[in-house]
Structures are given as structure tokens and as C-alpha cells.
Amino acid sequence: MQFKGVLRKMKTELTTQVQYFMDFEGDFVHVNQLLDKELSITFTGYQCLNCEQDKKIYRQGFCYDCFYETPRAGDWIMKPELSKAHLGEEDRDLEYEKKSQLQPHIVYLANSSNVKVGVTRKSQIPTRWIDQGAHEAIEIVEVPNRYLAGIAEVALKPHVADKTNWRTMLKNEIEDVDLKETRENLKQYLPDEVQEYYLASNKETEIEFPVLEYPKKLKSLNLDKNPDFQGKLKGIKGQYLIFEDNTVFNVRSNEGYKVNLEILGSN
Structure with missing residues (x-):
């Protein structure tokens, strides 16, 4: 077949x-x-995911030209703190950026190779955790736009990893961690404008892979x-x-x- x-x-x-x-x-x-x-x-x-032409893929499924032109590959995607749609400022396509950025976002902890902090749209939970190979995860805050999630992530990065070691994840060399306790320890580092969105009662999500x-x-x-x-x-x-x-x-x-x-x- x-x-x-x-x-x-x-x-x-x-x-x-x-x-x-x-x-x-x-x-x-x-x-x-x-x-x-x-x-x-x-x-x-x-086949570029944007122009659909037979052009060598550069990054994220896009050819070189599309990667630097499509709003689906703007800098704010990898760096949420650069989001500006809440200010009405355009990066590549303000209508697309408003649709993507001005919706509920989650800052979370995920344990795949180690505990890391990350950002995703609320609609992408638990998909984002699965994609990272996390065997356990928990939400820290739920905010109304991507910018607030971004500044929260930046504030937490000095205190917890923001990258996954894919080799460790795939070898399953992992340890269970009390993510609720880790979340509570990190709360003090959240920016003032994010503190009101802290999630104190969410439970860990456990994920089993085939x-x-x-x-x-x-x-x-x-x-x-x-x-x-x-x-x-x-x-x-x-x-x-x-x-x-x-x-x-x-x-x-x-x-x-x-x-x-x-x-x-x-x-």
C-alpha cells in the first residue's frame, strides 16, 4: 500500500x-x-506550504522567499514578546496578526527532556505538548493576547529552560517532576501585568506515547x-x-x- x-x-x-x-x-x-x-x-x-511551488524548503515548510514574506513566519511566532497586534501595529499582515495574536494564550510548563517554559494559543492545548514529546505538562497563566504571554515567558526563562533536548526526549531519559510545585515557585517572577492571570488550580496533564x-x-x-x-x-x-x-x-x-x-x- x-x-x-x-x-x-x-x-x-x-x-x-x-x-x-x-x-x-x-x-x-x-x-x-x-x-x-x-x-x-x-x-x-x-512543495512550499505557502506558494505551493517546487522550490527548495528553507524553514518551517516555506521556500526562502515565502519565509520572509508570509505572515505565518513572522518573528513574533518564535518570539511572542515581539507581538504588536494589540497596539494596532502591523508586522506583515495586520488582519492575520490580529486573528492570531488577539486570542487567549497559555504560558505552560512541559516536561519532555527537562522542564521547560513555553507559549501557545489556548486552542493548541494539548497539541503543543504532544508535539514537544512532553509526558507531563501544566498551565501557568492564561492571558488574552500573545504579547502578554511573551513577556511572561521572557521573565521566566532565566529560572527554567525554554528548549527541549530532543535526543533525551526520544531516548525516554526522563524524570517525573512536581509541576504544580515548580509553577508555584515561578509565580514570583511573573510580570505585574500578568499576575492576575495566574492559574492556581489547574492539574497536570499526563501523556502516553505509542x-x-x-x-x-x-x-x-x-x-x-x-x-x-x-x-x-x-x-x-x-x-x-x-x-x-x-x-x-x-x-x-x-x-x-x-x-x-x-x-x-x-x-
């Missing part, structure tokens, strides 16, 4: 165990059902260097596919790549 299409980050659903789905040209693949099966991934070209076998050593699949890959799928965590030979493939990092995905069967 073969599927063809442009890679986009896997869609997820949080049940007892995370359910993963990939969308290919008219076909919806339930990736959990591919565990323990031999898969073939063949790179066939590019992994049969964690890798011991990691080999990252690069489709530009290795356009034909075959391996047995042993797990899915974050946005990574984990294979029996310790190869890991970050689906989200390869957005905009056109591939053929073939299911060869199981041993």
Missing part, C-alpha cells in the same frame, strides 16, 4: 495513548496502525542526503517516527517535502 503527498506535521488526538494521523492527497493514515510494520519513505520533491521500543543511539534521517529510506516503525513521539535501527525522522521538520510512503508489511 502506497501513499503520496506533501509532509505536514502529524495531527494528534489525546486519548489513553496519543493517536497520530498523516494527511496524504485524499488519504488519512492512522500512523499508530503502522507500528511494527516495515515502511519505505522516498523523497520526490518540494512507543514499542525506544532507541539507544540516534540517527536522524535527512531526506536531502538520504532520499530513500526503509525501516520498521517502533514508535511515535513528539513529531518523530522512531525506527528499529535507531533512525528517527522528524515529520514536522520536513514539512513541504513531497514523499511516497509505502507500507511493506510486518515480519
Whole structure:
């Protein structure tokens, strides 16, 4: 069985165990059902997620030109504290920026390789945590716009990590942490204009990923260097596919790549 299409980050659903789905040209693949099966991934070209042209992907699924033009890749996305829609100031497209920035946002703690602080739209909870491979997470504040979330994150960064060690996350070298206690310890560092939005009663969310076998050593699949890959799928965590030979493939990092995905069967 073969599927063809442009890679986009896997869609997820949080049940007892995370359910993963990939969308290919008219076909919806339930990736959990591919565990323990031999898969073939063949790179066939590019398709920018903005202009849809066959142009080499630069970042975030966009070609070079689109990355610097589309409002979907503005600096405020990676640095929420740069958001200005609440002031009526445009970065690339004020209408788009108002729609994205002027909605409830969450500042959270997520534990994937270590406890980190992050920001996401409220509508992206728990998707954001799943994408980061967090096995536990908790909200700190819920604010009405992205700017307030950004300044809260900046204030907390000196006291807690803001990056995930993807290697540690994929090897499952993790420790459980009392996130409620960590949240309480961090409250004192929140900016005054954010203090009123502090969430004191939210409980931790625990997340279980569909992994049969964690890798011991990691080999990252690069489709530009290795356009034909075959391996047995042993797990899915974050946005990574984990294979029996310790190869890991970050689906989200390869957005905009056109591939053929073939299911060869199981041993």
C-alpha cells in the first residue's frame, strides 16, 4: 500500500495513548496502525506550504522567499514578546496578526527532556505538548493576547529552560517532576501585568506515547542526503517516527517535502 503527498506535521488526538494521523492527497493514515510494520519513505520533491511551488524548503515548510514574506513566519511566532497586534501595529499582515495574536494564550510548563517554559494559543492545548514529546505538562497563566504571554515567558526563562533536548526526549531519559510545585515557585517572577492571570488550580496533564521500543543511539534521517529510506516503525513521539535501527525522522521538520510512503508489511 502506497501513499503520496506533501509532509505536514502529524495531527494528534489525546486519548489513553496519543493517536497520530498523516494527511496524504485524499488519504488519512492512522500512523499508530503502522507500528511494527516495515515502511519505505522516498523523497520526490518540494512543495512550499505557502506558494505551493517546487522550490527548495528553507524553514518551517516555506521556500526562502515565502519565509520572509508570509505572515505565518513572522518573528513574533518564535518570539511572542515581539507581538504588536494589540497596539494596532502591523508586522506583515495586520488582519492575520490580529486573528492570531488577539486570542487567549497559555504560558505552560512541559516536561519532555527537562522542564521547560513555553507559549501557545489556548486552542493548541494539548497539541503543543504532544508535539514537544512532553509526558507531563501544566498551565501557568492564561492571558488574552500573545504579547502578554511573551513577556511572561521572557521573565521566566532565566529560572527554567525554554528548549527541549530532543535526543533525551526520544531516548525516554526522563524524570517525573512536581509541576504544580515548580509553577508555584515561578509565580514570583511573573510580570505585574500578568499576575492576575495566574492559574492556581489547574492539574497536570499526563501523556502516553505509542512507543514499542525506544532507541539507544540516534540517527536522524535527512531526506536531502538520504532520499530513500526503509525501516520498521517502533514508535511515535513528539513529531518523530522512531525506527528499529535507531533512525528517527522528524515529520514536522520536513514539512513541504513531497514523499511516497509505502507500507511493506510486518515480519
